[in-house]
Amino acid sequence: MNKLQLPSYKEQAPEVAERFRKLKEREVILETADLTKKFEVEKGAVTALEKVSFKAYRREFLSVIGPSGCGKSTLIRILSGLETATEGSVLLDGKPVTKPGPERGMVFQGYTLFPWLSVKKNVMFGLEVAGRSRNGAEAEALQWIEMVGLEKFVDHYPAQLSGGMQQRVAIARALANQPRVLLMDEPFGALDAQTRAKMQSYLLQIWRNVDITIIFITHDLDEAVYLSDRILVLDANPGRVNEMIEVPVARPRSSKQHLNPEYLATKAHIESLIHPPGDDDDDTLPMIKLTKAGDEIV
Amino acid sequence: MSWFLMQKDLPGRKRLMLIITSFLLPLAVWSVISYTPFIWHPLMKVVDAGDSLYVEEGQRISISVFEQENQRLKESGGSVITGVRANPVYLPPPHKVLTAVYTAFKTEPRRPGDPWLHESLVHSIRVVFYGFMLSSIIGVPLGIMCGVFDFFSKLTEPFFEFFRYMPAPVFGALAVAVLGINDSPKIAIIFIGTFFQQVLVIANTTRQLPSPLLEAAQTLGAEGITLFKKVVLPAIAPHVFLDMRILLGWAWTYLIVAEVVGTSTGITWFINQQAKYRIYENVYAAILMIGLIGLFTDMVLAWIGRNLFVWTGGRRSSFFQMLVEFVSTPRDKTFSIVDKRGLRHE
Numbered sequence: 001m002n003k004l005q006l007p008s009y010k011e012q013a014p015e016v017a018e019r020f021r022k023l024k025e026r027e028v029i030l031e032t033a034d035l036t037k038k039f040e041v042e043k044g045a046v047t048a049l050e051k052v053s054f055k056a057y058r059r060e061f062l063s064v065i066g067p068s069g070c071g072k073s074t075l076i077r078i079l080s081g082l083e084t085a086t087e088g089s090v091l092l093d094g095k096p097v098t099k100p101g102p103e104r105g106m107v108f109q110g111y112t113l114f115p116w117l118s119v120k121k122n123v124m125f126g127l128e129v130a131g132r133s134r135n136g137a138e139a140e141a142l143q144w145i146e147m148v149g150l151e152k153f154v155d156h157y158p159a160q161l162s163g164g165m166q167q168r169v170a171i172a173r174a175l176a177n178q179p180r181v182l183l184m185d186e187p188f189g190a191l192d193a194q195t196r197a198k199m200q201s202y203l204l205q206i207w208r209n210v211d212i213t214i215i216f217i218t219h220d221l222d223e224a225v226y227l228s229d230r231i232l233v234l235d236a237n238p239g240r241v242n243e244m245i246e247v248p249v250a251r252p253r254s255s256k257q258h259l260n261p262e263y264l265a266t267k268a269h270i271e272s273l274i275h276p277p278g279d280d281d282d283d284t285l286p287m288i289k290l291t292k293a294g295d296e297i298v
Numbered sequence: 299m300s301w302f303l304m305q306k307d308l309p310g311r312k313r314l315m316l317i318i319t320s321f322l323l324p325l326a327v328w329s330v331i332s333y334t335p336f337i338w339h340p341l342m343k344v345v346d347a348g349d350s351l352y353v354e355e356g357q358r359i360s361i362s363v364f365e366q367e368n369q370r371l372k373e374s375g376g377s378v379i380t381g382v383r384a385n386p387v388y389l390p391p392p393h394k395v396l397t398a399v400y401t402a403f404k405t406e407p408r409r410p411g412d413p414w415l416h417e418s419l420v421h422s423i424r425v426v427f428y429g430f431m432l433s434s435i436i437g438v439p440l441g442i443m444c445g446v447f448d449f450f451s452k453l454t455e456p457f458f459e460f461f462r463y464m465p466a467p468v469f470g471a472l473a474v475a476v477l478g479i480n481d482s483p484k485i486a487i488i489f490i491g492t493f494f495q496q497v498l499v500i501a502n503t504t505r506q507l508p509s510p511l512l513e514a515a516q517t518l519g520a521e522g523i524t525l526f527k528k529v530v531l532p533a534i535a536p537h538v539f540l541d542m543r544i545l546l547g548w549a550w551t552y553l554i555v556a557e558v559v560g561t562s563t564g565i566t567w568f569i570n571q572q573a574k575y576r577i578y579e580n581v582y583a584a585i586l587m588i589g590l591i592g593l594f595t596d597m598v599l600a601w602i603g604r605n606l607f608v609w610t611g612g613r614r615s616s617f618f619q620m621l622v623e624f625v626s627t628p629r630d631k632t633f634s635i636v637d638k639r640g641l642r643h644e
């Protein structure tokens with residue numbers, strides 16, 4: 001088998017390089033400085049994150065990827081204010097983040113729609129909390145519901161929707177607050193492959209139409225490369241920044257690009273960061289044969 | 299399809315049949331024992347006392363006494379006792395009990411001034427109602443606070459955990475000493491029996507609130523009292539409602555103890571009185587009535603629950619919608635159900 005010769009993931013086509021140059025000229029929306037998080041457990045402390053620093057620019061799509069348990073969820077929970085860092089700081093528009101707030105919308109992996117509220121009321125939730133009048137909130141909520149393509153389901157309860165639809169409502173609900181950043185923790189993790197692909201394309205469309213910075217957590221390489229401007233790769237134990245990768249794939253993205261050399265090169269590189277060569281041995285199960293399979297597979 | 303499938307619901311028809319059978323089965327057993335003379339019937343009911351000096355008409359005597367007495371009468375040449383096989387008085391046949399359910403309401407109390415059956419029932423319901431209300435007014439908010447804030451939980455629950463192991467009835471004498479002999483000590487017993495369980499049960503239910511919901515609400519800007527009102531309360535409401543249905547059942551079981559505290563009153567008094575008169579069909583009728591009231595209240599509450607918490611899979615019936623609108627809509631508006639049928643002209 002002849003090995004495919006891939007370009008370096010660092011090679012950027014002129015228009016891609018131009019895009020990154022412009023991106024970095026934009027204002028910094030979210031910035032972390034030396035974030036460290038230690039959890040107190042029975043025997044001492046677990047360091048979930050160690051000195052994580054990065055910046056996210058306005059309207060950037062930034063993914064965070066890393067092996068399971070590397071602290072991705074911990075990181076995004078600190079960004080949202082649901083968890084406080086042991087050391088270091090998070091700045092949103094230059095101001096430190098201390099508690100959860102509507103300027104940082106969040107979409108969770110599990111379904112967190114309020115089951116007692118209809119789709120419309122769910123999306124109106126943040127607006128009503130913010131003290132908006134009922135009619136104003138309703139009109140605005142309907143716009144967001146339309147944006148995620150669920151206008152036929154405004155009066156449905158969450159339990160009457162499929163998983164993908166529920167996540168779309170969750171996105172609409174978070175966006176209705178017009179947050180500065182949208183934090184997403186493996187939002188499509190629980191969906192089947194087909195729905196997941198559809199949701200990715202929905203998300204890109206929404207992102208294109210709205211002035212929003214997205215921090216997107218995933219452990220799916222394809223998802224990260226397909227969606228992101230940049231990808232923050234974390235190491236596990238303790239969670240540290242391994243590399244910040246600029247994805248050299250041009251926009252607008254489409255699933256056709258999955259076979260482009262720069263796409264494959266980026267994927268291969270992240271793969272090698274997350275699963276260093278020689279790491280495979282751990283994946284082999286011990287050979288215990290209980291019955292003869294008959295037609296033995298070697 | 300088989301009747302026996304593990305963890306599968308039966309279709310509606312079969313279900314209904316089984317539900318009806320569950321009531322018919324005990325009734326059938328009861329009928330068989332009551333109406334088949336050769337099954338059980340351990341006594342003889344005297345039809346004609348003959349020359350016997352010991353028995354009188356209508357009396358129930360054991361079969362051996364009956365035979366001995368007749369033996370004696372035959373030997374002395376007197377006319378014998380005649381009788382039919384009968385069950386003891388404490389097991390009246392179904393039809394007698396069923397008629398008693400109706401006639402018990404119509405029978406005047408033996409002693410003037412004693413309460414009628416319906417008065418006894420109302421008295422009982424009132425005691426349960428006040429006891430349960432009083433308990434709920436304090437218990438529900440406290441339970442919810444305990445479920446939300448560890449502060450309240452640790453401040454109250456350890457003691458309640460201990461207190462609930464002291465059976466409510468043991469406080470009967472104390473309650474009378476403190477509150478006198480009227481309804482107050484009875485209400486107190488129901489309160490004691492319900493309250494501590496209630497706080498613990500509702501605190502536990504509240505603790506089951508999925509924290510992602512709270513977190514999601516926080517990232518949407520809700521905090522403090524808003525978070526409590528807009529997320530905690532609606533999220534736990536259906537579960538607390540279910541708890542309340544179960545707790546109300548417990549409160550009912552304390553009723554019988556409560557009613558013999560101080561002076562005997564209510565349905566318990568009625569039952570004891572009827573037992574004293576040996577009118578056992580009335581005893582059964584009264585017991586049946588308690589069961590029916592319990593079942594009926596629970597069914598009404600279940601129905602309200604289904605209509606109130608539609609997102610748990612129920613549906614709001616148009617009757618309920620009308621009730622809601624009746625209480626909450628200004629009088630100059632038409633009901634939405636009328637609107638829907640196009641009867642309204644703008």
Ligand SMILES: Nc1ncnc2c1ncn2[C@@H]1O[C@H](COP(=O)(O)OP(=O)(O)OP(=O)(O)O)[C@@H](O)[C@H]1O
Binds near residue numbers: 041046067069070219
């Ligand atoms: N509340 C907690 N108490 C103690 N340890 C915790 C807590 N939350 C997370 N951890 C630890 O911190 C580390 C990072 O966890 P985290 O959930 O952030 O990982 P993750 O990257 O999101 O993993 P996954 O891909 O499986 O979702 C893990 O080792 C985990 O055991």
Ligand SMILES: [Mg+2]
Binds near residue numbers: 072073074
């Ligand atoms: Mg995670």
